[in-house]
Amino acid sequence: MADESDIAISLRGIVNRFGQQVVHDGLDLDIRKGEVIGIVGGSGTGKSVLMRTVIGLNRPAAGSITVLGTRMDKASDAERARIEASWGVLFQNGALFSSLTVAENVQAPMREHTDLPAELMGELAALKIRLAGLPADAGAKFPSQLSGGMKKRAGIARALALDPEILFLDEPTAGLDPIGAAEFDDLIRDLQRSLGLTVVMITHDLDSLVAICDRIGVLIDRRIRVGTLAEHLQDEHPWIRQYFHGKRARAAGI
Template identity: 75%
Template sequence: MAAQSSNVIEIRGLVNRFGPQVLHDGLDLDVRRGEVLGVVGGSGTGKSVLLRTIIGLNRPAAGDIRVLGRLTRELDDEAWRKLQTRWGVLFQNGALFSSLTVAENIQAPMRERGDLPPELMEELAGLKIKLVGLPVEAGGKYPSQLSGGMKKRAGLARALALDPEILFLDEPTAGLDPIGAADFDQLIRSLQQSLGLTVVMITHDLDSLVTICDRIAVLVDKKVKVGTLDELMRDTHPWIQSYFHGPRARAAGIVVG
């Protein structure tokens, strides 16, 4: 494969600004192969914008983004499309196409490739449905017939449709009840291990950070600070301090006492 480097994503000097407001200013970030990286930050610090910039929905004002060894801004349409098949994205509310059934939703990216026989696509869609822990019958249902948690799983199945190497998740556990959220965390972890995925997840869920993230990237002062939970706990930045030592962190069992 092209990228033998241990970093699947390398961001250097990223600048994002909207009008006079600067969101990211010289942001550097590396995502290592096979890790689960949690991205946290206060509201309006540009977590979603960072994710959208990596996947090409937002053009940065400056900076280099290398995904799987390819410099994204230099790619032509063809190469870009090829690169896009190597990652999957789960949007916050699943972003399932409401006019298609779950199985058709999962087949949508496969159809885009154009060369897979229909029976195989159906079988693979069924396989993904099983992999994310949905019952097979869910494949014939429309998104409006699913609960919030099932929508997320279906969205995850679609993100996995083409067996991507990188999985981007935007607040995967938001809106789920604590049991559903814990299940979803475990699902992500086990899929990550069995399918050999690299996962980048935006999250507000401290439980997710503790249970499944290998490293955490904190967006502060228009840059990121990356480290393991233990490293960040010792960080002296006031926002990080209050984030990891607040009452909710205590409830999540990060801080004892």
């Protein structure tokens, strides 16, 4: 196992169940600092649940979560707030605050966690909006005035607001056109390289997996199998074989 200080997120023995249905059973996962890890799995294997568990929206039935060296279940409120300021989350549908404009959405985490002057905050929000690939005039719009893809980009802009160390992305390229998705991959790659970001990305976009993921975690049989693309290609598990050797995988150049 890698050195303790190289691990951004460590999950041990996570159990998640909803009623009779067990989603995760003794799941272990280490996510290294500065890597882009893609999470894949069939419908209902608990990809989003796993992400919600890590970010504290879902309390696991058993197991421990350590983020940046802090045990989340034992952390004080102050420690928890510090950790929460160091991650950015993009939800599947953007989850933008509908009563705020896009620019105000991006500024919301900044207002909460920093004491930047209003003018600089406005500029930074505008910068994030442009970096996320939105036109400059999108800042004044309300989420209801945006298309699905634009909402996603606005969500990314908000996730990047505090220049987080860890970025959680739930299906970031779903609903984007191929050009936008490729631009998004580039953006994540650039940010990850220059900021040393750790990116946890739930995705079904095989192109994204190939283009930017260092490792891939496959949720299967209530556990996760993590490895590089080359390792997964050797895996004999039928679902993994089907996933990485299917027609679409070939189209993505795997």
